[in-house]
Amino acid sequence: MYYLLTRRYFKVKTVLVIGGGVTGLKASHELAEMGYNVSLVEKQDYLGGQVAKHKYYKLAPDMRLVSEVLDPVIKNVESNSNIKVHKHSTITALSGNAPEFKVKIKNSKGESEETFGAIVVATGFEHFDPTVKQEYGYSRFKDVVTNAEVEELLNPSGPTKGELKRPSDGKIPKKVAIFQCVGSRDKQVGNPYCCRVGCVVSTKQAIEIKEKYPDTEVYVYYMDMRMFGRGWEELYGKAMEEYEVIFTRGRGAEVTLKNQQLSLRAEETIMDRPIQHSVDMIILAAGQAPGDGTIEAAKILGIKQNEYGYLAPKDDFLSPNESSKAGIFIAGADKGPLDVENCIVEGAAVAAKVASSLK
Numbered sequence: 001m002y003y004l005l006t007r008r009y010f011k012v013k014t015v016l017v018i019g020g021g022v023t024g025l026k027a028s029h030e031l032a033e034m035g036y037n038v039s040l041v042e043k044q045d046y047l048g049g050q051v052a053k054h055k056y057y058k059l060a061p062d063m064r065l066v067s068e069v070l071d072p073v074i075k076n077v078e079s080n081s082n083i084k085v086h087k088h089s090t091i092t093a094l095s096g097n098a099p100e101f102k103v104k105i106k107n108s109k110g111e112s113e114e115t116f117g118a119i120v121v122a123t124g125f126e127h128f129d130p131t132v133k134q135e136y137g138y139s140r141f142k143d144v145v146t147n148a149e150v151e152e153l154l155n156p157s158g159p160t161k162g163e164l165k166r167p168s169d170g171k172i173p174k175k176v177a178i179f180q181c182v183g184s185r186d187k188q189v190g191n192p193y194c195c196r197v198g199c200v201v202s203t204k205q206a207i208e209i210k211e212k213y214p215d216t217e218v219y220v221y222y223m224d225m226r227m228f229g230r231g232w233e234e235l236y237g238k239a240m241e242e243y244e245v246i247f248t249r250g251r252g253a254e255v256t257l258k259n260q261q262l263s264l265r266a267e268e269t270i271m272d273r274p275i276q277h278s279v280d281m282i283i284l285a286a287g288q289a290p291g292d293g294t295i296e297a298a299k300i301l302g303i304k305q306n307e308y309g310y311l312a313p314k315d316d317f318l319s320p321n322e323s324s325k326a327g328i329f330i331a332g333a334d335k336g337p338l339d340v341e342n343c344i345v346e347g348a349a350v351a352a353k354v355a356s357s358l359k
């Protein structure tokens with residue numbers, strides 16, 4: 001009888017969520033609101049994932065402050081008595097099966113084992129490391145920066161208090177070039193897939209720069225503009241027409257530095273001609289890649305990844321939030337590149353799926 005009661009308790013009441021980014025936060029809150037006891041495990045000592053790590057400032061297409069979205073999502077978790085947050089913690093081992101998974105959770109104080117009815121993996125993504133693309137000069141030339149670093153620079157609570165200062169001399173750049181598709185749609189680096197968000201983030205950042213510094217010229221070098229999301233195409237039109245951002249179809253080929261002057265070479269694909277262009281700052285739109293946390297979680301939990309390292313759903317169309325193992329669910333950017341808005345949608349969707357499976 002005791003066995004049956006405890007079995008039912010675990011089945012109905014306890015869920016482990018791995019990852020405290022927006023997807024994991026949303027999933028935890030939704031599950032807690034439905035009466036489940038949630039343990040949220042996050043390896044960092046803060047919540048919010050990449051959005052918090054890089055101090056993302058504004059969201060496309062509405063230019064809404066990130067804090068207006070992220071702060072309530074975090075608060076919903078931290079103030080909910082059904083959610084136990086384990087920061088600076090990782091999972092180290094799994095045994096058992098659904099609906100009685102035994103998971104070891106480790107932090108600086110040691111290791112403990114807890115039992116869960118279901119597990120949600122929401123380990124998110126990491127930005128592609130642009131040092132792999134040596135020809136773009138990242139880490140060799142100070143004024144070649146990533147889109148994530150620009151988020152931090154444009155944020156009033158960032159290191160430059162919201163000013164886009166060149167790392168080399170602290171001056172505001174007069175000419176900025178943005179290179180799209182860095183580490184995405186690139187078979188050479190093993191990432192042939194599209195990052196889905198680079199185009200809209202570059203367009204958003206180009207507008208933010210022009211709003212703040214109208215005299216600064218902003219050039220975007222793109223392969224294609226993939227503006228499929230809500231309001232994204234309109235934002236693209238606005239960038240060209242209202243802000244005079246110059247979009248050039250052509251992939252950046254190389255960045256050089258001569259006499260303290262950055263110069264880029266690109267292939268302009270409409271006119272089929274090479275371009276050489278001197279600029280003051282280059283922003284690399286570094287795509288998304290599966291993070292170490294995703295790869296580690298897949299290994300410990302024994303769930304399948306696809307050929308690029310992302311978590312593989314049981315069925316892409318019919319069971320997008322179920323992993324290859326019963327009782328373990330997957331959501332968000334650990335399945336493939338995703339924007340913040342859809343990470344939140346995924347968090348809510350996976351919570352509903354977990355709840356229905358534990359009924």
Ligand code: SF4
Pocket residue numbers: 180181182184185193194195196197198199200223224225226285287
């Ligand atoms: S979203 Fe845009 S920047 Fe990102 S890979 Fe696709 S086309 Fe390139």
